[in-house]
Amino acid sequence: MTIELEIGLYIFMLAGFLGYHLISRVPPLLHTPLMSATNAMSGISLVGSLVVAGAAYSPLSTAFGFVAVTCSTTNVVGGFLITDRMLRMFRRDQDRLAKRELGRGAWLAAAGLLAGVLALLRWREELRPLLRGADLTQALRFSYILSAALFILGLKGLSSPRHARQGMFLAELGMAMAVIGTLFHPDIVAYRWIIVGLILGSVVGASMGLWIPMTAVPQRTALSHSLGALAATLIGISEYIRHGDALGQVLMTTIGLEVVIGGLTFTGSLMAAAKLQGLLPGAPVTYPGQNATNFALLAVMVGSLVCLIVTPSAGSVFPLMVGLALLFGFLLVIPIGAADMPVVISLLNSYAGLADAAMGFVLMNKIQIITGSLDGTSGFLLSLLMCRAMNRSAVNVLFGAFGKIEKEAEGTAAGAKGTVRRIAPEEMGVLLDSVRSVIIVPGYGLAVAQAQHGVAELAKVLIKRGIDVKYAIHPVAGRMPGHMNVLLAEANVPYDQLYQMDQINPYFAEADMALIVGANDVTNPAARHNRASPLYGMPILEVDRAKSVVVLKRSLRPGFSGVDNELYYNPKCMMLFGDAKDTVNTLIVALKS
Amino acid sequence: MLVGVPKETVPGECRVALVPALVPRLRQAGLDVLLQSGAGAAAALPDSAYLEKGARVGPEVFAEADVVLKVRPPATDEIARMKEGAALIGFLQPYANGAGIRALAARKVTAFSMELMPRLARAQSMDALSAMSTVAGYKAVLLAAGRVPRFFPLLMTAAGTMTPARVFIVGAGVAGLEAIGTARRLGALVEAYDTRPAVKEQVESLGARFVELALETADAEEKSGYAKAQSEEFYRKQQQMMLRAVAAADVVITTALIPGQRAPLLITEEMVRAMRPGSVVVDLAAEQGGNCALTQPDREVVSDGVVILGPTNLPGTMPLHASEMYATTVTNLLAHLVKDGRLDLDLSDELTRGPLVTHQGEIVHEAVKATL
Numbered sequence: 001m002t003i004e005l006e007i008g009l010y011i012f013m014l015a016g017f018l019g020y021h022l023i024s025r026v027p028p029l030l031h032t033p034l035m036s037a038t039n040a041m042s043g044i045s046l047v048g049s050l051v052v053a054g055a056a057y058s059p060l061s062t063a064f065g066f067v068a069v070t071c072s073t074t075n076v077v078g079g080f081l082i083t084d085r086m087l088r089m090f091r092r093d094q095d096r097l098a099k100r101e102l103g104r105g106a107w108l109a110a111a112g113l114l115a116g117v118l119a120l121l122r123w124r125e126e127l128r129p130l131l132r133g134a135d136l137t138q139a140l141r142f143s144y145i146l147s148a149a150l151f152i153l154g155l156k157g158l159s160s161p162r163h164a165r166q167g168m169f170l171a172e173l174g175m176a177m178a179v180i181g182t183l184f185h186p187d188i189v190a191y192r193w194i195i196v197g198l199i200l201g202s203v204v205g206a207s208m209g210l211w212i213p214m215t216a217v218p219q220r221t222a223l224s225h226s227l228g229a230l231a232a233t234l235i236g237i238s239e240y241i242r243h244g245d246a247l248g249q250v251l252m253t254t255i256g257l258e259v260v261i262g263g264l265t266f267t268g269s270l271m272a273a274a275k276l277q278g279l280l281p282g283a284p285v286t287y288p289g290q291n292a293t294n295f296a297l298l299a300v301m302v303g304s305l306v307c308l309i310v311t312p313s314a315g316s317v318f319p320l321m322v323g324l325a326l327l328f329g330f331l332l333v334i335p336i337g338a339a340d341m342p343v344v345i346s347l348l349n350s351y352a353g354l355a356d357a358a359m360g361f362v363l364m365n366k367i368q369i370i371t372g373s374l375d376g377t378s379g380f381l382l383s384l385l386m387c388r389a390m391n392r393s394a395v396n397v398l399f400g401a402f403g404k405i406e407k408e409a410e411g412t413a414a415g416a417k418g419t420v421r422r423i424a425p426e427e428m429g430v431l432l433d434s435v436r437s438v439i440i441v442p443g444y445g446l447a448v449a450q451a452q453h454g455v456a457e458l459a460k461v462l463i464k465r466g467i468d469v470k471y472a473i474h475p476v477a478g479r480m481p482g483h484m485n486v487l488l489a490e491a492n493v494p495y496d497q498l499y500q501m502d503q504i505n506p507y508f509a510e511a512d513m514a515l516i517v518g519a520n521d522v523t524n525p526a527a528r529h530n531r532a533s534p535l536y537g538m539p540i541l542e543v544d545r546a547k548s549v550v551v552l553k554r555s556l557r558p559g560f561s562g563v564d565n566e567l568y569y570n571p572k573c574m575m576l577f578g579d580a581k582d583t584v585n586t587l588i589v590a591l592k593s
Numbered sequence: 594m595l596v597g598v599p600k601e602t603v604p605g606e607c608r609v610a611l612v613p614a615l616v617p618r619l620r621q622a623g624l625d626v627l628l629q630s631g632a633g634a635a636a637a638l639p640d641s642a643y644l645e646k647g648a649r650v651g652p653e654v655f656a657e658a659d660v661v662l663k664v665r666p667p668a669t670d671e672i673a674r675m676k677e678g679a680a681l682i683g684f685l686q687p688y689a690n691g692a693g694i695r696a697l698a699a700r701k702v703t704a705f706s707m708e709l710m711p712r713l714a715r716a717q718s719m720d721a722l723s724a725m726s727t728v729a730g731y732k733a734v735l736l737a738a739g740r741v742p743r744f745f746p747l748l749m750t751a752a753g754t755m756t757p758a759r760v761f762i763v764g765a766g767v768a769g770l771e772a773i774g775t776a777r778r779l780g781a782l783v784e785a786y787d788t789r790p791a792v793k794e795q796v797e798s799l800g801a802r803f804v805e806l807a808l809e810t811a812d813a814e815e816k817s818g819y820a821k822a823q824s825e826e827f828y829r830k831q832q833q834m835m836l837r838a839v840a841a842a843d844v845v846i847t848t849a850l851i852p853g854q855r856a857p858l859l860i861t862e863e864m865v866r867a868m869r870p871g872s873v874v875v876d877l878a879a880e881q882g883g884n885c886a887l888t889q890p891d892r893e894v895v896s897d898g899v900v901i902l903g904p905t906n907l908p909g910t911m912p913l914h915a916s917e918m919y920a921t922t923v924t925n926l927l928a929h930l931v932k933d934g935r936l937d938l939d940l941s942d943e944l945t946r947g948p949l950v951t952h953q954g955e956i957v958h959e960a961v962k963a964t965l
Contacts, residue, residue, distance in 0.1 A: 480727070480770035481724070486774035486799060537713075537715030538717065
């Protein structure tokens with residue numbers, strides 16, 4: 001083992017542990033921005049791709065390099081833009097005004113920087129004699145170290161909505177530094193394809209990041225993973241061809257891992273994106289002997305990798321291995337249902353990270369090893385957390401479609417289960433900071449927990465902050481007519497804050513938040529369209545029209561009707577599990593502090 | 594199509610089947626409204642209020658109306674005056690009023706009984722029984738509070754501390770829960786008992802104490818949500834426990850009913866003797882035989898200083914809101930049955946078929962037909 005490799009392995013391991021600890025501090029609220037942020041950071045493969053695209057090793061290398069540059073740039077630009085879009089939701093009013101000025105300044109600075117860089121490149125040859133004294137490679141290496149630190153700070157920022165945007169800015173700065181620095185890499189001789197790739201990637205990435213609707217974020221993330229994996233695979237193939245006979249066993253191992261993981265992630269992520277977008281059937285596609293076939297395929301793939309490592313010159317095995325990897329990715333994802341896709345995407349994120357780390361080993365680029373490892377652990381950890389939130393084991397999610405094909409009865413209220421998004425009471429404080437109107441929906445759960453006093457107190461705190469508070473009382477909320485009235489009267493909630501269903505329903509669309517305290521069936525959208533549901537035809541409170549929905553509930557157990565509530569799988573709905581009284585008291589404390 | 598609302602003729606019935614606020618809704622559905630003069634007077638709803646909303650007022654309703662809305666079952670002479678093939682919506686007492694049902698069938702009336710509304714989620718807006726039970730539960734507490742010679746809430750004053758009334762409510766259905774809520778609003782200490790253990794959480798959700806009688810009542814709840822009839826042995830054990838709870842109470846309100854049967858006897862004479870003088874028992878099951886042995890329907894019985902009240906028509910004593918709630922349920926049903934200003938009956942719809950008792954000369958409701 002060379003010293004380089006040894007150091008690389010240490011870095012990989014340390015980054016992995018660091019990643020685990022950083023990610024476990026990210027609240028569930030920020031899991032989606034976390035995925036797109038790590039996805040953007042995985043675009044650091046741009047650094048390696050730039051060299052391959054510009055070093056003119058061979059026409060094939062340059063072509064692959066160009067594709068890799070485009071893919072990585074798409075990831076960087078799109079990923080950071082979409083993360084920023086999501087994080088903007090957590091902005092407080094007071095910050096909104098300040099940031100507007102900052103935003104304009106930032107655009108100007110970016111434009112100026114771009115102009116400066118382009119100028120430097122244009123006159124690089126003229127400048128070279130002037131810079132002869134300066135050792136650019138050393139400067140580049142220092143800038144990489146700084147970039148790595150900025151990335152880690154960026155991830156750390158995601159541990160709280162308050163610092164998230166600042167953290168991301170640091171990460172973006174780190175990325176910019178690393179990329180710009182790499183442009184001056186001594187191996188790069190031609191800039192044509194680099195520039196085209198950068199521009200093309202930016203355009204595609206920007207349009208994805210700015211115009212994609214929030215509901216399509218999972219598909220975009222999956223697509224980015226596939227692009228990132230494609231970049232890694234192409235670079236791996238290009239390096240394999242470049243080194244040819246001079247391929248040592250160590251290098252072969254790293255290249256082999258890079259193309260295998262990259263290849264299966266590429267096709268797997270494409271499948272995932274297609275399923276989510278509805279281009280492929282969302283239902284799991286299974287066939288008898290699927291398990292066995294997949295394992296066999298895996299065995300052959302590993303076998304060919306081992307074979308290549310032992311005899312790096314076995315030329316024909318390489319394309320076979322790559323082809324198998326592509327096929328494997330496809331087969332791995334098709335048996336998983338669309339509802340479980342978020343877990344798979346997170347897992348593929350992790351694989352893409354591992355492929356990037358492998359690329360880092362291949363190109364001996366430490367910063368890629370670090371980000372690859374961070375990406376790998378974050379994806380893996382997120383998948384586990386998501387499985388736990390769905391109350392299913394990871395094995396069940398990935399391999400559960402095998403063995404028995406569960407046919408859900410037509411129109412069962414269970415419908416398309418998915419993941420519920422959880423939120424902790426402490427995080428609610430931040431959310432409530434940024435709302436201007438709240439509609440409280442009390443239900444039987446409030447009565448059982450005797451939380452009426454807590455809720456009234458919470459409402460008073462919100463009103464004092466200038467937030468408009470209304471109560472929406474469904475005609476059959478609770479277990480008796482006027483159940484809510486008795487309790488709210490006891491808590492001295494003034495009559496004029498109470499609205500009946502027909503009065504309040506039109507207001508939900510303008511409300512920033514619908515806060516559901518122990519109500520279930522009266523908020524279930526299945527009553528609108530699901531003829532098989534026992535609730536069908538019952539008029540409901542249109543809470544799903546609010547900008548966000550927070551549900552205070554003891555557990556995911558169904559209510560009086562015994563059916564699951566579709567509302568909980570709506571992306572804008574967040575669950576706050578616990579006893580209503582305890583939760584409300586924690587909220588009051590969080591707000592007052 | 595003409596909707597007719599007659600004056601109720603049963604003595605003491607002050608409710609009316611339609612309130613002025615709902616007249617515009619019927620007119621929007623393409624229906625005309627004819628009110629019998631003075632029908633709403635006892636509910637503080639003068640004819641002028643109806644006229645203002647676009648209804649007509651006349652001396653006779655049955656002969657002209659295509660749909661009759663009523664609170665109580667129509668008398669035989671009223672049925673005779675009805676148009677053949679007309680519709681009727683109201684409380685028809687289908688299991689006790691055989692003669693009336695047969696007369697309606699003979700007159701080819703399409704009759705809907707509000708007591709037979711199916712308990713579906715989308716039928717909740719047509720649930721007249723729950724609405725009336727709500728009124729009864731509330732009024733029962735007011736009745737008791739007016740009759741009991743003490744404060745309901747706790748008062749600590751210079752003239753001494755007045756201890757709160759102890760209210761024991763038997764049966765935690767709609768009426769019972771409403772009574773619990775009302776008694777709590779007045780500040781009393783409330784305990785409640787029901788044979789269905791599932792109800793414990795509901796009672797506690799109103800801030801009352803659930804009296805555990807430490808008895809296994811497996812299968813105590815019918816599918817419809819009503820309590821099931823229990824065995825003799827069970828009742829005996831129950832009575833032992835009840836003795837203690839009743840003796841300690843200042844006010845006992847009983848709401849226990851079993852559909853189609855005599856109400857269960859829960860308060861024996863022995864228990865009444867154990868109560869302190871000045872206590873009050875309000876028996877909401879008086880019309881079905883009463884939960885208390887000493888109950889006499891619509892009469893005040895005093896036994897050793899304990900007052901036993903058996904009001905049979907509590908909703909009638911709060912006629913304005915009771916009429917409003919009842920009229921809302923009836924109007925919701927009528928709106929469901931009407932299309933383009935005419936009756937459009939979809940007999941495959943459970944909501945239409947459920948309450949339908951007679952149609953085109955036949956008794957079409959299976960359960961009703963079986964008992965007659």
